[in-house]
Each structure stands twice: as structure tokens, then as C-alpha cells.
Amino acid sequence: MFRRAISSLASISPFFSAASTKSIMTSPLKRPVKLALIQLATGSDKDVNLKRASEKVAEAAKNGANIVVLPECFNSPYGTEHFPNYAEPIPTPTRTFPTSETPSYTTLSTLASTHKIYLIGGSIPELDPETSELYNTSLTFSPTGTLLATHRKIHLFDIDIPGKIKFIESDVLSPGSTPTLIGTEYGSIGLGVCYDIRFPELAMIAARKGAFLMLYPGAFNMTTGPLHWELLARARAADNQVYVGVCSPARRKEEDGEGYTAWGHSMVVDPNAEVVVATEEKEGIVEWELKPEMISDVRKGIPITGQRRFDVYADVAVAEPTRGVEG
Numbered sequence: 109m110f111r112r113a114i115s116s117l118a119s120i121s122p123f124f125s126a127a128s129t130k131s132i133m134t135s136p137l138k139r140p141v142k143l144a145l146i147q148l149a150t151g152s153d154k155d156v157n158l159k160r161a162s163e164k165v166a167e168a169a170k171n172g173a174n175i176v177v178l179p180e181c182f183n184s185p186y187g188t189e190h191f192p193n194y195a196e197p198i199p200t201p202t203r204t205f206p207t208s209e210t211p212s213y214t215t216l217s218t219l220a221s222t223h224k225i226y227l228i229g230g231s232i233p234e235l236d237p238e239t240s241e242l243y244n245t246s247l248t249f250s251p252t253g254t255l256l257a258t259h260r261k262i263h264l265f266d267i268d269i270p271g272k273i274k275f276i277e278s279d280v281l282s283p284g285s286t287p288t289l290i291g292t293e294y295g296s297i298g299l300g301v302c303y304d305i306r307f308p309e310l311a312m313i314a315a316r317k318g319a320f321l322m323l324y325p326g327a328f329n330m331t332t333g334p335l336h337w338e339l340l341a342r343a344r345a346a347d348n349q350v351y352v353g354v355c356s357p358a359r360r361k362e363e364d365g366e367g368y369t370a371w372g373h374s375m376v377v378d379p380n381a382e383v384v385v386a387t388e389e390k391e392g393i394v395e396w397e398l399k400p401e402m403i404s405d406v407r408k409g410i411p412i413t414g415q416r417r418f419d420v421y422a423d424v425a426v427a428e429p430t431r432g433v434e435g
């Protein structure tokens with residue numbers, strides 16, 4: 109019945125191709141996988157942050173998680189004045205550093221291999237020693253502890269809402285320029301850091317390339333958190349019919365003094381754009397099993413994945429809006 113509906117669509121639209129038909133019928137998630145988002149309580153002591161992250165990752169792995177996510181800036185306070193002090197270089201095959209200079213990288217790699225998990229290490233301030241540029245960078249490790257992906261936050265958080273919040277990341281950070289798609293044994297995962305979620309293009313690119321999940325380590329605040337955090341997570345899921353996970357630090361306590369206050373509310377959204385599990389502001393772990401048929405069922409019911417009209421909006425990046433007739 110459904111196949112007949114698709115072939116009749118294909119006959120009226122050349123853009124409803126055989127390839128897109130296949131992408132509707134097959135789930136991009138190969139088998140069930142358990143996702144854990146760690147809403148970590150972070151502070152100003154990097155060693156304590158790494159120790160706390162290690163405890164919580166161990167707890168998530170013990171609960172059976174296969175993919176574990178930490179929040180944005182999990183090793184440092186979130187603030188432009190802090191980034192230079194907490195930044196670390198990232199080792200590459202051709203550029204190594206003593207482990208004392210890369211404690212966050214080393215901890216994440218060890219945690220991934222010890223617990224045999226995919227670990228999306230939230231983000232850390234990164235120092236590029238060649239250019240002295242700083243980035244807000246997310247490192248992903250495989251279950252053998254190998255670095256799989258390095259995502260430098262592409263859209264820097266530069267906003268000014270009078271009387272509410274002003275934050276200019278670009279005062280000290282440089283933006284990344286490369287969208288990230290992480291290959292795993294379960295399928296591909298798209299990644300963005302916090303403000304990246306406001307730009308639907310990244311999730312759309314990842315989904316078109318076959319991602320089953322978009323992950324956003326983030327740290328929304330007390331103004332934009334209640335306004336947009338859940339809305340954006342659900343929107344990216346609805347746009348692309350993929351799972352979405354958003355992972356925040358826990359909210360700072362009064363006694364921790366001045367500083368950026370994260371909204372919290374880490375959550376998993378399913379491909380139908382429903383919040384399936386969420387927490388509030390305190391430290392905790394949000395866990396959910398992602399299922400292949402959830403994606404394929406949603407895509408069969410509302411087949412937008414194969415109905416896109418790239419003949420109409422392929423040139424969205426350069427298109428000028430059509431102007432009305434003047435006068």
C-alpha cells in the first residue's frame with residue numbers, strides 16, 4: 109500500500125527518486141542503542157570537574173549506556189574570561205604533547221576505552237598552539253579510546269538582549285568551519301555545540317547524510333533556556349525525523365557565587381519531536397534507548413524525507429528573496 113503511494117508520487121514528481129524512497133524505508137539506526145546525557149555539576153577546579161565527569165560516565169556505563177554525552181565546557185566555568193586559562197591543545201598523529209598538558213583529552217580517551225563506550229566529550233576550550241587561536245571544541249572518542257571527531261563550535265554565541273544577557277564568545281574564541289558527522293557501529297551521529305542548534309542547516313546536512321541522531325552539548329541560560337531550549341531540540345527532530353539529545357551542565361547553586369547560570373533541562377527528543385525523557389536543573393543522568401523502527405515508522409507516516417523540493421530551494425545560501433512590485 110505504502111509502496112504504491114510512493115510509486116504514484118514518483119510518477120508525478122521527478123524529485124521523489126528511488127534513492128529517497130529507500131531512505132524512507134530503511135532506518136539510519138542499525139540496531140537499538142542506549143544513550144546517556146550527563147547533566148554535570150561543574151565548577152572552577154578543572155581536576156574536580158574531570159573527576160566528577162569520570163564518576164558520572166562510569167555510572168552511565170554501568171547502567172548500560174553505549175553512547176555517553178557530557179555538557180558544553182564541562183571542564184571549566186562558562187565565560188570568556190575563563191577560556192584562555194582552561195584551554196588545552198589537542199594531540200594529533202603528528203603533534204603530541206605531554207599528558208600533563210592535555211588532561212581533558214587524556215581523561216576522555218581513557219574513559220571511553222575503560223568503559224567501551226562512544227564518548228561525546230561535551231566541549232572544552234581548545235588552544236591551537238600553531239595559531240594561538242582558541243576554540244570551543246567537542247571531542248568524540250570510540251570504545252577503544254581513539255579520537256573519532258573534533259568539532260569546533262561553528263556559530264559563536266554572540267548575543268545582546270538588553271537587561272537580560274550579553275555574551276560575546278567571539279571576544280576570545282574563533283569559529284570552526286566544518287560540520288561534523290561521527291561514524292559509529294550503530295550509524296552516524298551529527299554534532300553541534302549549543303548555539304549551533306539555532307542553525308537548522310547543520311542538522312539537515314547531517315540527516316541528509318544519514319544521521320540517526322543529532323547531539324548538542326549546550327549551556328543555555330536563564331533567559332533563552334525557558335524560551336528556546338526545548339523548542340529548538342524538538343524543531344531539529346521534527347525537521348529531520350531524527351533523535352535529538354541536548355546535554356546541559358547542572359544549574360549553579362547560589363553558594364557557588366557569581367557566574368553563568370545554565371538552564372539545565374537535558375533531554376532526549378524522539379523522531380516524532382516528542383520529549384521522551386528530561387531532567388530539571390540538578391545534576392543527573394538522562395537515559396533512553398533509541399530504536400531503529402521509531403525513525404522508520406515516523407518517516408513512513410509523514411514522508412517529508414523523500415518529499416523535499418531541492419529544485420525549489422537548492423540555492424538557499426545565495427537566493428535573494430523575491431521582491432514585490434514597487435510603487
Ligand SMILES: O=C(O)CCC(=O)C(=O)O
Nearest residue numbers: 265302303327328329332
Ligand atoms: O542560543 C542560546 O540561547 C544560548 C547559546 C549558548 O549558551 C552557547 O552557545 O553557549
